[in-house]
Amino acid sequence: MSFINYSSxxxxxxxxxxxxxxxxxTTNLQYIYNKTNPxxxxxxxxxxxxxxxxxxxxxxxxxxxxxxxFKTRFHLYTVPGQVFYDASRKLxxxxxxGVVFVADSQVERMEANIESMENLRxxxxxxxxxLNKVPFCIQYNKRDLPxxxxxxxxxxxxxxxxxxxxxxxxxxxxGVFDTLKAVAKLVLTELRKGGxx
Amino acid sequence: xxxxLVMYEEEFHKINAVCDRLTKDANAKxxxxxxxxxxxxxxxxxxxxxxxxxxxSLTAGNVAAMGGLAKLIGENEFPNQFHxxxxxxxxxxxxxxxVVLVVIFDNRTSLxxxxxxxxKASDELSKIFEALSRRAEAPGAGSPFAEISDADIDNLFxx
Numbered sequence: 001m002s003f004i005n006y007s008s009x010x011x012x013x014x015x016x017x018x019x020x021x022x023x024x025x026t027t028n029l030q031y032i033y034n035k036t037n038p039x040x041x042x043x044x045x046x047x048x049x050x051x052x053x054x055x056x057x058x059x060x061x062x063x064x065x066x067x068x069x070f071k072t073r074f075h076l077y078t079v080p081g082q083v084f085y086d087a088s089r090k091l092x093x094x095x096x097x098g099v100v101f102v103a104d105s106q107v108e109r110m111e112a113n114i115e116s117m118e119n120l121r122x123x124x125x126x127x128x129x130x131l132n133k134v135p136f137c138i139q140y141n142k143r144d145l146p147x148x149x150x151x152x153x154x155x156x157x158x159x160x161x162x163x164x165x166x167x168x169x170x171x172x173x174x175g176v177f178d179t180l181k182a183v184a185k186l187v188l189t190e191l192r193k194g195g196x197x
Numbered sequence: 198x199x200x201x202l203v204m205y206e207e208e209f210h211k212i213n214a215v216c217d218r219l220t221k222d223a224n225a226k227x228x229x230x231x232x233x234x235x236x237x238x239x240x241x242x243x244x245x246x247x248x249x250x251x252x253x254s255l256t257a258g259n260v261a262a263m264g265g266l267a268k269l270i271g272e273n274e275f276p277n278q279f280h281x282x283x284x285x286x287x288x289x290x291x292x293x294x295x296v297v298l299v300v301i302f303d304n305r306t307s308l309x310x311x312x313x314x315x316x317k318a319s320d321e322l323s324k325i326f327e328a329l330s331r332r333a334e335a336p337g338a339g340s341p342f343a344e345i346s347d348a349d350i351d352n353l354f355x356x
Contacts, residue, residue: 001201001202001234002201002202003201003202003203003204003232003234003236003238004201004202004203004204005204005209005238006203006204006205006206006209007204007205007206007209007210008209011342012236014234014235042248042250042251043248043250043251045251045254045255047258056258056262057258059235059251059254059255059258061250061251061254064353064354065352065353067342067345067349067350067352067353068342068344068345068349070342072353075235075236075254077254087265088262088265090265091258091261091262091264091265092258092261094233094234094261095232095233095234095235181354184353184354185350185354188342188345188350188353189350191342192342192343192345192350
């Protein structure tokens with residue numbers, strides 16, 4: 001649910017990075033934070049445990065520039081991936097405008113990917129959203145690992161609707177901005193339709 | 198699904214005026230108005246040294262978490278929260294179940310006065326937000342982005 005302010009001529013949108021534990025959601029945000037100009041970004045907030053696992057969420061505000069005189073701002077959030085943090089995960093999906101699903105390409109995480117995707121569908125539905133309708137992209141992360149499943153296989157299992165998908169190695173930035181741009185475009189296109197966010 | 202929050206010039210000025218007045222009346226340091234999804238709507242008082250964007254997002258996270266806790270014990274929500282610090286304290290009130298009014302204050306004022314003034318400001322804000330949602334639902338209040346083109350969107354990403 002975007003926030004349009006005619007007075008300050010700003011538009012704010014919320015994008016949530018979803019996916020199983022340790023798939024690289026926070027790493028995506030850290031890479032974006034490190035590679036963007038200081039004037040276009042705010043502080044990266046991470047509410048994490050002592051062992052750097054996300055406890056509640058990470059948050060990164062980002063300015064993308066102007067469209068027809070409106071400043072566009074994106075608020076990027078990650079959810080905690082670990083299964084038992086489901087109550088917190090639901091809260092972060094409130095008011096979401098676009099979702100990125102970060103999949104872990106490793107063969108032993110396939111089940112976790114599927115479970116997390118199903119969890120996303122259920123939690124979105126609880127907030128009144130349909131995963132088939134919200135702006136949505138998939139990122140196949142950890143492509144550099146030797147035990148990575150083929151992209152064809154991942155697509156077959158996770159992307160039957162053929163939404164925009166990207167291969168990534170988040171720590172080195174491969175695919176990170178491609179994913180962000182794709183979801184941001186989908187969100188803006190949805191806004192144009194005047195959709196219900 | 199909640200509808201999009203759209204802010205118009207007239208209501209925006211009214212909201213800012215309420216926040217400004219609350220800052221003075223309650224003798225507070227800062228007053229913020231944040232939407233429940235984490236978007237900052239208005240800020241008044243000594244905001245120079247505060248990261249307002251982060252504050253808005255953490256406020257929303259906190260209110261959402263407390264709302265979740267409330268439901269677990271059979272409450273609908275906790276409309277008021279007070280957090281006391283060594284120097285500065287923070288009071289949060291949910292307004293019209295849509296936005297959160299946050300007041301930061303120190304020992305130059307008292308919790309009692311802050312609560313009293315918040316009550317009044319909260320009633321005024323409720324009315325403004327009711328008017329806003331009526332306006333957004335009115336026919337012809339389409340998306341201001343209806344006319345943007347693919348090229349406009351692409352331009353945003355050209356480096």
